[in-house]
Amino acid sequence: MSVNKNSFKHALAQKQHQLGLWVSLCNAYSAEIVAGAGFDWLLLDTEHSPNDVSGVLAQLQSAAAYPVSAAVRPSWNDAIQQKRFLDIGAQTLLIPYVQNAEEAARAVAGMRYPPRGNRGVGGTMRASHFGRNKNYMHECESELCLLVQVETQEGLDNLEAITRVDGVDGVFIGPADLSASMGHLGNPGHHEVQSAIEDAIRLVRALGKAPGTLTLDTQLARHYMECGSLFTAVGMDVALLAKAADGLVGAFS
Template identity: 55%
Template structure:
């Protein structure tokens, strides 16, 4: 049994645009439903959803047969949570609220086995094929993709420092929390927020890292791709269900 190649990491490293969908609804059924929709990647969220390691396990299993990459967002930059998702077989992680280079280095360390990091060792996990992948501990790092999320004024001011951390494979801009940090909570479309997001994307790319974002605003998503985002999430499963179900009803209420 061989270690799976991380196609998502390969694609963003090569600069190939990857269009994704945010999955905030826990459970394998919805995950499998959208896995066949043709997106390049799906983000399984456990920060702003009821998701946890057990629900993510079911989601990873559900989408495994499909040609789509899975990215998991832990609830926090916590080495225990990171370890659990890696042991479940997640190869790409998005770490929220990374504000400094020190916090970025801590996230990297959580994904590396000693002596290069602090990840705990177990030979009988889903990630190791339950002990069937020869040399997993030696080779896992090459197929792991670590994305860090900047979503505060402090993080904006330190983009170049965060980008310089070895082991950070991409930087993701979070417009919602960034808007709050800039004094415009609930208004990610505010001109100041938009200007900061666009500037951040440009600076991330100039620093030599792939840039990513989530925005259900299709026009702004296209603008971000134009600016150079390599991993761009363009919708959220719960939002699609809520808004489209409302729109369908309004056709008959009108």
């Protein structure tokens, strides 16, 4: 028995664009619905949604039946959260609010067992097929993918140093918090914010790592891809449901 292959990580390494969807409904049934839609990856969010470890586990299990990769965003750059999500089988983590190389290195440490990192050692967790894979601790690192989220002006100022940290596979540019940090709260479409996002995508790509971002605007998503984004989330399950519900009511108004 071997470690599950992380197709998302390998696709990024081969510069193959991955189309994604943000999943915030915190429900295994709805996660299964979108898992079968044809996206390359789903982001199971715990930062801005009422998700917890058991809820994420159920979503990982429901998505596992489909050819889609499931990434998890912890609520903070915290080794304990990383350990818990990795142990239940998450292979890709998106760590929010990384502002410098030291914080990026801390996130890397949470992905690795000692002596290379500080991930706690468990023997019978889901990630190791409940202990059946005796080599899990020695093999897993090659299939784990770390994405760090840059979403402040300070993070942008340190973007090159963050990107160069060994163990960082990709850098996600967070438009919402970035716009707030740049003085344009609630307006990620501001030209200064957009210019910063485009420049960040190009820099990360030039440094040999995978850049990514999120937008609900189809045209803007295509533009980010043209700039070099390799993992682009183009929608959110909550937004899709709200829009469809509003549209249905509107058809009878």
